[in-house]
Structure formats: structure tokens, C-alpha cells
Amino acid sequence: MNFDLNENQTMFRDMVRDFARKEIAPIAQQMDEEGGMPDELIAKMRDSGFFGLAFPEQYGGLGADTITYGLVVEELAKVSAGVCVMLTVHNSVGSYPVAMFGSDEIKQEYLPRMAAGEIAAFCVTEPGAGSDAASLATTARRDGDEYILNGSKIFVTNGARAAFYVVVARTPGTTGHKDTHAFIVPRDTPGLVVGKKEDKMGLRASDTAVIDFEDARVPASRLLGKEGDGFRIAMAALDGGRIGIAFQSLGIGMACLDEAVKYAAVREQFGGPLLKQPVIGNMIADMGTELEAARLLALQAAWLKDQGRPYGKQAAMAKLACSEAAWRAADTAVQIHGGYGFCKEYPVERYYRDVRVTRIYEGTSEIQRLVIARHIGREYS
Ligand SMILES: Cc1cc2nc3c(=O)[nH]c(=O)nc-3n(C[C@H](O)[C@H](O)[C@H](O)COP(=O)(O)OP(=O)(O)OC[C@H]3O[C@@H](n4cnc5c(N)ncnc54)[C@H](O)[C@@H]3O)c2cc1C
Known part of the structure; x- marks a missing residue:
């Protein structure tokens, strides 16, 4: 079993990480406060090809595989879950039904325009x-x-x-x-x-x-x-979309871990940094372990999709595990920040609000469990 990323996957991830740190991170807090996204940012993401990330190359997309797509989504979510969801909906549930179920004429007409940045x-x-x-x-x-x-x-x-x-x-x-x-x-x-x-x-x-x-x-x-395929198409789109939400959750969770460690390293109580307190160390160990375990499920679901194999069960498991792990990570990060975790001065306050919806949209955690139980039930019948 090989857990290494290939050169292309690493290259895409690093490129987007760089973009996210330079272009999105400095305005993430402002976008949250003002409730919107500047047109200039969208234009830059268009120029960088982000809107065509998961689109086939023949329609002007970058043709990224699902693992690459997931890594990119995670990098975006680390800095702004709002920007991230705009791109994930566009690259998955908003366009997948067209790419997978559209006639040739529909694909020719709409996919190049979507890949070029029409949302x-x-x-x-x-x-x-x-x-x-x-x-x-x-x-x-x-x-x-x-x-x-x-x-x-x-x-x-x-x-x-x-x-x-x-x-x-x-x-x-x-x-x-x-x-x-x-x-x-x-x-x-x-x-x-x-x-x-x-x-x-x-x-x-x-x-x-x-x-x-x-x-x-x-x-x-x-x-x-x-005619009559509507529900089936929506469910197929959501199966793939859930992989994106899994990686989005992971991005928020990893940002929480990062902030929690940084804060605990400099905040001194009882004569030393919080990080040296065994209880805080345990909290950080649990955050890291849960997020890494969830990441393996997300990567497995993405890998199965890339192999053209069934992935509905793993996508639901990944979405459930990642969103729940990230939610706990956000809660722990706020706890480690104490009173400051409750204030807008520190980004964990925003992550705590942002992560909440990952347990709700593209199927709530309760619905993921229904889907998973149905898959497992079928395996035994
Ligand atoms: C920010 C945001 C963005 C969204 N984007 C989109 C989008 O782009 N396109 C789109 O179509 N939708 C979108 N949604 C909708 C989202 O997918 C739904 O909110 C979600 O599926 C839950 O539906 P609901 O809100 O009606 O909750 P309900 O279905 O009313 O559920 C309420 C509660 O009851 C529970 N529940 C319901 N049925 C069961 C059951 N059988 N067993 C156990 N518990 C159950 C749910 O888990 C939940 O906890 C978005 C939602 C949000 C908040």
C-alpha cells in the first residue's frame, strides 16, 4: 500500500496553498465580517484555473483527479471555508450532473463556460x-x-x-x-x-x-x-460532493489544530506554556489523531472514485468522520484559547462557526449514518 502523493498532486496542493496564503488569508476575516467575497478575488481564482479544477481537459478544465481535488479543497478551507464552498459546489454538485449526465450538446455548450469561471x-x-x-x-x-x-x-x-x-x-x-x-x-x-x-x-x-x-x-x-432520472442524478452528485465536504471539514479542523498548538506554545499559565500541561497535550493529541484517521477515509473515498469503483459508502463515512472530527477539533481549539477563543480577535472563533454546517449540508450526520447503514445492510443480505 502506498500512501505517498504523486508529483502532480503535490504540485497542485502547493500551488493552491501558496495562493490561499497570499490572496485569501489576508482578507478572510474581512469577508466573514462583511458577508461577501470581492470580485477581484473571484477574477484571480478564474485566472488561476480554480473553476475548471475538476473539469475534463477536453472542456477546458484542469482534469484534476479526486485526490488532487480533495487536497486543494483542504488548502482553501484552511484559510476560508466560505471561499472553499463556493468552489466545491461549482466543481462538484453544480457541474458533475452536466459532465456525467448531459448530452454531448449540453456538455459542449456549458462545461467550457463553467470551467472558464461562469459559476x-x-x-x-x-x-x-x-x-x-x-x-x-x-x-x-x-x-x-x-x-x-x-x-x-x-x-x-x-x-x-x-x-x-x-x-x-x-x-x-x-x-x-x-x-x-x-x-x-x-x-x-x-x-x-x-x-x-x-x-x-x-x-x-x-x-x-x-x-x-x-x-x-x-x-x-x-x-x-x-425523464425520471432527477433524483438519481441528485444522489449521484451528492455522493461525489460529500468527498469535497469531507476535505473541507479537514481543512477547517487542521487550521484549528494549527492555531491551538501555536496558542498553547505561547500562552503561559502556572509558570509555563499551556503546551507543557499534560491535559492540553492530550487534547492536541486527540485532535491530531482524529483528524488523521478521518483523512484516511477521505483519501480512500477519493481514491475509489478515481479508480472508477463504487465509493458511495466511503464518501458518506468520510463526510461523517471528517465533519465530526473537525467539529470536535474546533471546539477543543476554542477551549484551549480560553476566553480569547470566544472573541473575534482569534480565527478559531470563525472556524468554530464555519465548521458547524459541515455536519448539516450535503446530508446531515444523521442521514450519512442512514446511508452507511443501508450500504452495510446490503453487504449482509
Ligand atoms: C449554508 C448551506 C448551504 C447549502 N447549500 C445547498 C445547495 O447548494 N443546494 C441544495 O440543494 N441544498 C443546500 N443546502 C441545504 C442542505 O443540504 C440541507 O439543509 C440539509 O440537507 C438538511 O435539510 P434541512 O435543513 O431541511 O433539515 P431537515 O431535513 O428538516 O432535518 C432537521 C433535523 O432532523 C434530522 N432528520 C431528518 N430526517 C431524519 C431521519 N430520517 N432520521 C434521523 N434524523 C433525521 C436531520 O438530521 C436534522 O438534524 C445548504 C444548507 C446550508 C445551511
């Missing part, structure tokens, strides 16, 4: 359909060569900035996961309305918006896969 979003969640995504109510009524979309999608990452939206909707009058269809819908489609932006606890650099469909006409040629 993609993923619209599944609704006011009445969260964990139970199959209960979605947005309708797609066939009318000749078009579908007419009506309904409301919520919590759409990149909702306010996106140029393209992957949307899942159902035939009117149906229930369940059959009769659901996935579409690629450009922002300028009449009837697609960008609604309110959420005022969030964390990931404040990233925008999360409501997207309404009011008699939005979408040509049938923009259907992804076949």
Missing part, C-alpha cells in the same frame, strides 16, 4: 424537502418542446452569483423519487428569480440564496439524463 449552483432543497429530498414539490410540466418550472428552492450555495443552476423538479401530481427530472437552467431564463440571501452563522463569504421558478420555460434539450 454553477445546485438546486434540490426546498422549504418542505430537506433530508427527504424525494419529497420535493417544484414542478416541471411538459409543454411541447419545453418544460415549465414552478416552485421554490432554498439554501442554494452560489445562488446569487451563479450563471447556471442544476435544478431537480417533478411532474405535477406525482410523489416519490420517480417522475423527477434534472435540468441545466441558465440564470437569464425568464421566470428564474434570485430571492433573498441568508444571513448565516458561518461561511459568510459564500452566498446562500432562495431561487424561485415562476413559469420558467426550459427547453427539453436541457434535460440531464432521461
Whole structure:
């Protein structure tokens, strides 16, 4: 078994680490306070090819494998989880359905534009359909060569900035996961309305918006896969997306570990640095061990995906383990900072808020456990 990264993977990781430290870290706190991301930063990331990271080279992307993608995501999350999620949604759930299920015409039309930096979003969640995504109510009524979309999608990452939206909707009058269809819908489609932006606890650099469909006409040629594939496409996208969230969590967790060690090395109590106190050393040992164990699951899931082998179970395990380990790491880092951990002067306060959502989006921890239990159950039947 070989745990070494190859030259390409190391090169990509180091390039992004450098960019993140120079271009993102200095404004991370400001983006959190102001609740947004400067256009200049997005332009620089476009120029550096970040939007085409996971896209095939034939469509203008960098064609990074999933391990490389994960390493890059981790580096971005170490400095700004908000910037990170903007890019992960774009490079995974926002574009994967197009790359995997789009017709040749759809791929030719949209993937090069996405890879060049026109941002993609993923619209599944609704006011009445969260964990139970199959209960979605947005309708797609066939009318000749078009579908007419009506309904409301919520919590759409990149909702306010996106140029393209992957949307899942159902035939009117149906229930369940059959009769659901996935579409690629450009922002300028009449009837697609960008609604309110959420005022969030964390990931404040990233925008999360409501997207309404009011008699939005979408040509049938923009259907992804076949009629009835909507739910299946959304679930396939989420399997891959979860690997990205696993690495995002790891990035936040590793940043917490880093800050905790730095602080404990200089903060003196009881006649010496905190780091010399065995209890604090134990806390740091547990943080490091849990994060490294979780990392192995994330790398395994990424490796399986790169081998073209089934990875749904491992992706759910990786997302669960990484997000829970990172959450505990953030809590411990705040604890090690004492009262200062509760103040905005130290970045652990932001990491603590940012990490919380990793146990919620792209399937809550409870849903990951359902998915994992289902996989394990099948292995025994
Ligand atoms: C910042 C942010 C960004 C997001 N980005 C996107 C996006 O880009 N696109 C998109 O489509 N969605 C997005 N989401 C939505 C996200 O995926 C959902 O919030 C998530 O799936 C949970 O759904 P819910 O909020 O409706 O919670 P609910 O489904 O109402 O769940 C509430 C609680 O009940 C628990 N629960 C529910 N069912 C069960 C069960 N069967 N067994 C045990 N416990 C259960 C859940 O685990 C949770 O703890 C985003 C959310 C946030 C906060």
C-alpha cells in the first residue's frame, strides 16, 4: 500500500496553498465580517484555473483527479471555508450532473463556460424537502418542446452569483423519487428569480440564496439524463460532493489544530506554556489523531472514485468522520484559547462557526449514518 502523493498532486496542493496564503488569508476575516467575497478575488481564482479544477481537459478544465481535488479543497478551507464552498459546489454538485449526465450538446455548450469561471449552483432543497429530498414539490410540466418550472428552492450555495443552476423538479401530481427530472437552467431564463440571501452563522463569504421558478420555460434539450432520472442524478452528485465536504471539514479542523498548538506554545499559565500541561497535550493529541484517521477515509473515498469503483459508502463515512472530527477539533481549539477563543480577535472563533454546517449540508450526520447503514445492510443480505 502506498500512501505517498504523486508529483502532480503535490504540485497542485502547493500551488493552491501558496495562493490561499497570499490572496485569501489576508482578507478572510474581512469577508466573514462583511458577508461577501470581492470580485477581484473571484477574477484571480478564474485566472488561476480554480473553476475548471475538476473539469475534463477536453472542456477546458484542469482534469484534476479526486485526490488532487480533495487536497486543494483542504488548502482553501484552511484559510476560508466560505471561499472553499463556493468552489466545491461549482466543481462538484453544480457541474458533475452536466459532465456525467448531459448530452454531448449540453456538455459542449456549458462545461467550457463553467470551467472558464461562469459559476454553477445546485438546486434540490426546498422549504418542505430537506433530508427527504424525494419529497420535493417544484414542478416541471411538459409543454411541447419545453418544460415549465414552478416552485421554490432554498439554501442554494452560489445562488446569487451563479450563471447556471442544476435544478431537480417533478411532474405535477406525482410523489416519490420517480417522475423527477434534472435540468441545466441558465440564470437569464425568464421566470428564474434570485430571492433573498441568508444571513448565516458561518461561511459568510459564500452566498446562500432562495431561487424561485415562476413559469420558467426550459427547453427539453436541457434535460440531464432521461425523464425520471432527477433524483438519481441528485444522489449521484451528492455522493461525489460529500468527498469535497469531507476535505473541507479537514481543512477547517487542521487550521484549528494549527492555531491551538501555536496558542498553547505561547500562552503561559502556572509558570509555563499551556503546551507543557499534560491535559492540553492530550487534547492536541486527540485532535491530531482524529483528524488523521478521518483523512484516511477521505483519501480512500477519493481514491475509489478515481479508480472508477463504487465509493458511495466511503464518501458518506468520510463526510461523517471528517465533519465530526473537525467539529470536535474546533471546539477543543476554542477551549484551549480560553476566553480569547470566544472573541473575534482569534480565527478559531470563525472556524468554530464555519465548521458547524459541515455536519448539516450535503446530508446531515444523521442521514450519512442512514446511508452507511443501508450500504452495510446490503453487504449482509
Ligand atoms: C449554508 C448551506 C448551504 C447549502 N447549500 C445547498 C445547495 O447548494 N443546494 C441544495 O440543494 N441544498 C443546500 N443546502 C441545504 C442542505 O443540504 C440541507 O439543509 C440539509 O440537507 C438538511 O435539510 P434541512 O435543513 O431541511 O433539515 P431537515 O431535513 O428538516 O432535518 C432537521 C433535523 O432532523 C434530522 N432528520 C431528518 N430526517 C431524519 C431521519 N430520517 N432520521 C434521523 N434524523 C433525521 C436531520 O438530521 C436534522 O438534524 C445548504 C444548507 C446550508 C445551511
